[in-house]
Amino acid sequence: MSIFPTGAASDEPERLPAAGVETGGPLTVEKHIEEVAAHLRGGADSRLAHTRRFRASQLKALERMIDSHRQDFLDALATDLGKSALEAGLTELDLFRGEIDYAQLYLSEWMEAKHVRVPLALQPAVAKVEPQPLGLVLIIGPWNYPVLLLLAPLVAAIASGNCAVLKPSELAPACSGLVARLLPLFLDQRAYAVVEGGMEASKALLEQRWDHIFYTGGERGGRAVAEAAARQLTPTTLELGGKSPAVVIDGSHASVARRIAYGKFMNAGQTCTAPDYLLAVGSSGEAVLKHLSKAITSFYGKDAAKSRDYGRIVDQNHFDRLVSYLDEGTVAHGGGFDPATRFIEPTILVDVAPESLVMREEIFGPILPVIQVNSFDEAVRFINARPTPLAAYLFSENPRLQSAFEDQVRAGGIGHNICNAHAAVPGLPFGGVGASGMGSYHGRHGFERLSQMRPVLSKTAVIDTLQAVYPPYNWAKTKIIGRLM
Incomplete structure (x- = not known):
């Protein structure tokens, strides 16, 4: 169940050692996942993934991964689901590649703070909305599109400056194993990891502390994720289904x-x-x-x-x-x-x-x-x-x-x-409503879903323009405040 393979290409980022390797003995699923989460929490706390340069480098690495191992992904999809090469390429790999290209094209624009107007009563001041990474994201993928629907949310996580743990579906073992093998060879292991396993692994993952949980799957699984997330007030994106x-x-x-x-x-x-x-x-x-x-x-x-x-x-x-x-x-x-x-x-x-x-x-x-x-x-x-x-x-x-x-x-x-x-x-939000899910992603919508759109107000203290609103109040101040507001 290791997520940290030994060795990586010489042009890849420096790796940190695997959490728990010094223990020397076999780890339980729960202990292993606890150490993985702690390892990546350290990456998130260090703000490793915040810079534009880091985000761009990881998106580029994802691009190299999908391009250089395209046939491996096609073979895995054929093994798990009997998909033809053309269908798998069109509906999984090409759409995933499109998500990467779109994020690379607009990343700088998405990361820019957006200035907003300030009411007269608070002038002079400057107000803006700045996207901030949430921290550490858990992505649980489905079996029906085991490449696209696991890795497309990862594009949003990378673009928005988050670290992430990926849990592929055990019902698509060839794709799960391939992602677990390849992803650590291309992405920085201080920020991204893959955990394989079945129900036991999923339960252990949901017991950890996350800043967002992104789940794609059925309604029953969505309810379990929502219940686990509610215990720690963790926001979720649930991409479910329904009878369309x-x-x-x-x-x-x-x-x-x-x-x-x-x-x-x-x-x-x-x-x-x-x-x-x-x-x-x-x-x-x-x-x-x-x-x-x-x-x-x-x-x-x-x-x-x-x-x-x-x-x-x-x-x-x-x-x-x-x-x-x-x-x-x-x-x-x-x-x-x-x-x-x-x-x-x-x-x-x-x-x-x-x-x-x-x-x-x-x-x-x-x-x-x-x-x-x-x-x-x-x-x-x-x-x-x-x-x-x-x-x-x-x-x-x-x-x-x-x-x-x-x-x-x-x-x-x-x-x-x-x-x-x-x-x-890519420019349209994708997601459900009501029984079919909550939250949406793709393109900018995924970036904003996995960001805190934080408000910032800056006002000089050299000149105090707020004296009209300070107590004690009288008739004149009340009239002035009413006009200002």
């Missing part, structure tokens, strides 16, 4: 079905922003079902099990859960599965009851229920009667309906005529 709906007004366009199928079935449906169910308005249902079936076949062939571009379910528990959903409706496309390879065919379900289990739980797999509704208003009521989703999608060219959808539907993000893509725009 797609509403189709006109299903006659084949492009609509292609975009829904692509957004749903990439990574075998294991995407937090993927459309979880589809609401077909009016007569659009028959056309969209026909086009969806054609789109799936065009993407993955008649036998998706033979497609190089279609992934697999991460583990047996998730596989068994997903297979149980297949009996909760009529299979309109797909429905096949293979326990030996954890393969589930891209599947469309119809005749699904709104109160069924598949409509109450987040699916997080390659099963798409399609439900017929009579009107746009009925679709909106259907969505709002359920917990707030991470995203909501409307497929319509009607500007009035798009505006109404934005106004009436509460969701972490909105997409018109496209799924998932808002998460790929």
